[in-house]
Amino acid sequence: MGAINADEYLHLLRSMRNFVAMLDTDGRVEFMNRASSGYAEEDIKGEFLWESPWFNRSEESKEEVKEAIEKALRGERTESEVTAFKKDGTPFPIIFNASPLRDDEGNIIGVVAEGKSITERKELEERLKETVEKLKASQEELSTPVTQIWEGILALPLIGVVDSYRAQRVMETLLNKIVETQSELVIIDVTGVASIDTEVAGHIMKTVQAANLLGARCVLTGIRPEVAQTMIHLGLDFERFATKRDMQEGLKFGLEQMGYEIRRKDSDTQD
Amino acid sequence: MKSEEKIPILRIEDALLASIQIPLHDKLALEFQHDLMVSIEKTRAKGLIIDISAIDVVDSFITRILVEIAGMASLMGVKTVIVGLRPEISITLVEFGVQFDGIETALNLEKGLEKLRVWKSK
Numbered sequence: 001m002g003a004i005n006a007d008e009y010l011h012l013l014r015s016m017r018n019f020v021a022m023l024d025t026d027g028r029v030e031f032m033n034r035a036s037s038g039y040a041e042e043d044i045k046g047e048f049l050w051e052s053p054w055f056n057r058s059e060e061s062k063e064e065v066k067e068a069i070e071k072a073l074r075g076e077r078t079e080s081e082v083t084a085f086k087k088d089g090t091p092f093p094i095i096f097n098a099s100p101l102r103d104d105e106g107n108i109i110g111v112v113a114e115g116k117s118i119t120e121r122k123e124l125e126e127r128l129k130e131t132v133e134k135l136k137a138s139q140e141e142l143s144t145p146v147t148q149i150w151e152g153i154l155a156l157p158l159i160g161v162v163d164s165y166r167a168q169r170v171m172e173t174l175l176n177k178i179v180e181t182q183s184e185l186v187i188i189d190v191t192g193v194a195s196i197d198t199e200v201a202g203h204i205m206k207t208v209q210a211a212n213l214l215g216a217r218c219v220l221t222g223i224r225p226e227v228a229q230t231m232i233h234l235g236l237d238f239e240r241f242a243t244k245r246d247m248q249e250g251l252k253f254g255l256e257q258m259g260y261e262i263r264r265k266d267s268d269t270q271d
Numbered sequence: 272m273k274s275e276e277k278i279p280i281l282r283i284e285d286a287l288l289a290s291i292q293i294p295l296h297d298k299l300a301l302e303f304q305h306d307l308m309v310s311i312e313k314t315r316a317k318g319l320i321i322d323i324s325a326i327d328v329v330d331s332f333i334t335r336i337l338v339e340i341a342g343m344a345s346l347m348g349v350k351t352v353i354v355g356l357r358p359e360i361s362i363t364l365v366e367f368g369v370q371f372d373g374i375e376t377a378l379n380l381e382k383g384l385e386k387l388r389v390w391k392s393k
Contacts, residue, residue, distance in 0.1 A: 175358030182378050206365045213361040215354065215377035215386075 019115040022101060023049055027069045027111065038087030049113055054084045058091075065096065072098040072111040084115065092119050139166075144173040153254045154183045155247070159192030167203030174207060178216045185257060186211055187250040191222030198234055208241050217241065217257075221250035278303050280310050286318035286387055287311065288380070292325040300336045307340060311347050318387035319344050320380060324355025334369050341374045350390050351375065352383040 004012075013020055013033040021032040027048045032041065044052045050065040061083050068078045082096040094115045101110040139160070149155045156174055174186065188204065190196065196204075208218045220243045223231070244250040252262055276299055281288045287310055295303070307319065321337065323329065341351040352375040364371075375390075377383035 171362060172358065175361060179358055179378065182382075184378065184382065210358075210361040210365045213364055213371060213376050214356050214358065215375075215379075215382060 017116075019113075021049065021113045023069065023111040023113060025073060025108070025110055027066070027073070030110065053087065054115075055082070057085045057089070058083060061085075065098075068096060068098040069111050069113065072100045072113075073108060075100050075108060081118070082115075092117055093122050094118060144170050146170075146174050146177045148177075148181050148183065149187075149251065150255065152181075152183050152185060152258060153251065154178065154181065154186045155189065155251075156186060157189040157192060157247075160194070162193060162200045162203060164199070164203070167200070167207070171203070171207045171210060175210055175214060178211060178214050184216050185254040186216055186218045187247060187254060188218055188220050189222045189247050189250070190220065190227065191224070191246070193227070196227045196230060201231065201234065212241075219244055219250045219253055221245065221247050278306070280306060282314055282316065283320070283380075284384060285316055286320055286384060287314065287316045288320045288322065290322040290325065295333055295336060300332075304336070304340055304343060308343055308347065311344060311349055316349060317391055318384075319349050319351045320383045320387070321351065321353050322355045322380065323353060324357065326360075329356075329360045329364060331369065334364070334371065337374060338372055345373065350387060352377050352386050354378065354380055354383040 016033055019033065021044075022030050024030050027050070029045050029047055029049055029052065032044065034041075039053055044054070048066075049055070049069060050062045055061040055065050064080060064082050068080060071078050077097070077099045079095060079097050082094055083091045084094050085091050094117050097112075097114040097116075099112045099114075100108045101112050103109050144166075145159075146154055146156050154174070154177055156170070158170070162170075177183070178186065188207070190204075193200070204220070208220075211218050218241045220241060222245075223243060242253060244253055255262060276293055278289055278291055278293070278299070287307070289303070289307065291303075293299075310316070311319065319340070321340065323333075323337075326333065337353060344351045353371070354377045356376060375383075375386055377386050
């Protein structure tokens with residue numbers, strides 16, 4: 001590829017999405033690839049960049065841009081988040097870069113200033129923050145759902161990711177509930193737990209042991225095929241307590257333990 | 272010479288009930304174990320219930336004493352049930368990996384007695 005001429009350079013600069021300007025050693029705008037946000041080139045050309053209508057509406061922005069350009073004139077590259085303003089006065093966040101412009105001998109002959117609008121990114125960040133907050137709140141609510149489903153039987157459906165923090169909360173809530181309701185049996189349902197690793201298994205084991213110490217038994221229900229495989233491969237000892245296919249079997253087991261018998265009302269006439 | 276502190280041992284149905292309500296120390300613990308075994312022999316009790324709901328801290332010392340009592344009682348053909356363990360204590364025990372080997376636990380006195388009955392009928 002041969003050398004490209006001055007026109008092509010200009011096209012290249014004009015076609016860039018970001019704003020690029022060349023400032024003289026005082027910080028005045030000598031050249032810019034294009035004007036944007038409602039301004040004409042005349043509004044900006046020849047101005048100190050920080051005094052240009054982009055930034056002159058906020059002391060803070062002015063200060064930051066001026067400082068960045070002074071740094072660039074001393075040979076430093078900087079990058080910062082600055083608030084710029086459109087012609088109608090709407091503020092918008094940009095990433096502002098200032099780098100020293102050097103000649104062939106390496107003397108600083110000006111500053112290259114670049115600006116990139118990050119409005120969308122900012123909005124996304126905000127939305128992400130909101131979503132995370134919401135999720136956290138709902139997880140708090142979901143994290144410890146211990147319910148009494150029969151006199152003396154508690155159900156603990158575990159859903160989602162069980163981390164150390166949550167496991168601790170679950171353990172405390174469950175044990176307190178056991179004592180509060182004097183329940184002898186706890187059905188821990190793990191249908192909603194996507195994966196059980198050594199850590200999670202450890203938490204479950206601890207909970208079961210602590211419940212045992214109080215005098216309550218635990219039944220683990222809803223172990224999924226893949227979970228069953230992992231558990232055996234990890235060599236976890238789940239023999240300390242009963243496991244049943246699902247919640248229904250667990251409840252049936254519990255009721256039988258307590259001396260109940262479950263059968264249909266009309267079953268004696270049918271047999 | 273015996274110390275003045277004493278843990279009362281009561282009879283309930285055909286079991287013995289002892290509620291630990293004062294802090295145990297070496298000497299008291301030994302006397303407690305002795306008293307229990309003598310009572311078992313005297314009353315021909317079939318079960319032993321130890322209530323620890325008044326204990327705030329269950330350390331390795333108390334655990335060892337309890338495990339020892341269960342062992343001694345078992346040698347004399349008596350089953351031991353610990354009742355009244357508090358949730359926070361059970362968490363601590365599990366966190367520190369303390370094992371109550373050979374000891375049954377129950378939520379309360381009533382359930383403890385029931386466990387003894389089930390065990391007897393086996």
